[in-house]
Amino acid sequence: MTESEFEFLRGYLKQRSGLALTPEKRYLIESRLTPVCRRFGIATLTELVGALRLARTSTIEKAVVEAMTTNETFFFRDRVPFDLFRDVLLPQAIAARTATRRLRIWCAAASTGQEPYSLAMLLNEAAPLLAGWRVELIGTDLSTEVLEKARLGLYNQFEVQRGLPVQLMLKYFEQVGEQWRISASLRQMVDFRPLNLLDRFDQLGTFDIVYCRNVLIYFDAPTKADVLGRIAAQLAPDGAVLLGAAETVIGITDALSPDPRHRGLYRHGAAKAAAPAAPAAAPAPLSLPRFAVR
Template structure:
C-alpha cells in the first residue's frame, strides 16, 4: 500500500465513520483489509482502494468500514458502569419518571449485543420496581454484520465466559450445541438498528440513559465534540450519559458535565449549574 493509498483511506474512513487513523495504524489497515481483498477478488490493497474511488462502490465500502471498526465487547464490560446503572442511574430514573412510567435507554455502540443484553438483564432483575412501565431499549452500531449477530443473541462458550456471572448464564441463556442463546424475552426487549453516529439523532427522540462506551476514543476532537453536543440534545432533563473509562466531555462540550460522585457518568450542564450555584450561595 502506497503512502497516497493510505492517506486516501484515512480521509475516506474519517468521512464515512469518524474513525481517525494515525500513521502507526498502517499495519492494522493492511491486516484487516486483506480478507476484504480476498472476498472481492482484488489482487492488491491498491486495487481495493482504487475501487473505493469509483461510484456505486456500496458493498465494498460497507465491507471496508466494517473491517476497520473495532467490535471488542463482552458482558458487563468494566463492571463499574453497570453497577452504577443499577445502583445510581436506574433508581434516579425510576423516581424521576414515576408519574409517566416510561424509560428510554440507548446503547450507541452496541457491537454484537453484549452491552444492551447486560442492561436488559439488570432491568429484568429490577422487574418488581418496573411493573407496568414501558421500557424502550435501543441498540445501534455502524456495522450491519454485528447487528445481525446481536439480534440472534447467540454466543460461544468463550463469549459467555467473559464477564457473565454463571448464575445469570444458567438463568437467562439456553445451550444450543456448543453455543448459548439469550432468552427470547430478553431479545425482545432490545431494538437493534444499524446507525452511524456521524448522522443526525433527531429521529430517535430523547433518552433517559445513553451508553456510548469505548467508541469516542477512535475519533478526533472535533468529531467527539459534535457527537457529545448531540448527545446533550438527546438526553431528557436529568438524564445520564455513560462513557468509557478513558473518555470524557471535559474540553469537548459545555452541554454536559461530569457527575462529581460517579466517574464516567455525565449529565446536562443546565441541570447541574443550579445545584452548583445553590452550593456557592450556601
C-alpha cells in the same frame, strides 16, 4: 500500498465512520482490508483503493468501513457502569418518572449486543418494580454484521465466560450445541438498529440514559465534540450519559459535565455537574441481587 493510497484510506474512513487513524496505524489497514480484497476477488490494496475512488460498488464500500470497526465487547464490561445503573440511575428514574412510567435507554455502540443485553438482565431483575412501565432499550451500531449477531443472541463459550456471572448465564441462556443463546424474552427487550454516529440521530427521540462507551476514543476532538453535543440534545434534562473508562468530556465540550459523585457519569452541561436531587418520595436503593463478575 503507497503513501498516497494510505492517506486516501485515512480520509475515506474518517469521512464515513469518524475513525481517525494515525500514521502508525498503517498495519491495521493492511491487516483488516486484505481479507476484504480476498472476499471480493480484488488482487491488491491498490486495486481496492481504485474501486473506492470510483465509488461504484456500495457493497465494497460498506465492507471496508465495517472491516475497520473495532467490535471489542463483553458482558458487564468494566462492571462500574452497570453497578451505577442498578444502584443509582434506575432508582432515580423510578422515582422521577412515576407519573409517565416510561424509561428510554440507548446503547450507542452496541456491537454484538453484550452491553444492551447486560442492561436487559438488570432490568429483568427489577421487573417487579417496573410493572406497568414502558421500557425501551435501543442498541445501535455502524456495522450491520455485528447487529445481526446481536439480534440472534448466540454466543460461544468464550463470549459467555467474559464478564457474565454464572448465575445469570444459567438463568438467561440456553445451550445450543457448543454455543449459548440468550432467552427470547431478553432478545425481545432490545431494539437493534443500524446507525452511524456521524449521521443525524434526532429521529431516535429523547433518552433518559445513554451508554456511549469505548467508541469516542477512535474519533478526533472535533468529531467527539459534535457527537457529544448531539447526544446531549437527545438527553432528558435530568438524564445521564455513561462513557468509557478512557473517555471524558473535559476539554472537549460543555454540552455535558461530569457528575462529581460518580466517575464516568455525565449530565447536561447546564446542570453544572450537579446530579439531580432525589425527590422526597424517592424509593430506597433497589434490592437487587449482587453478582460476582468473572
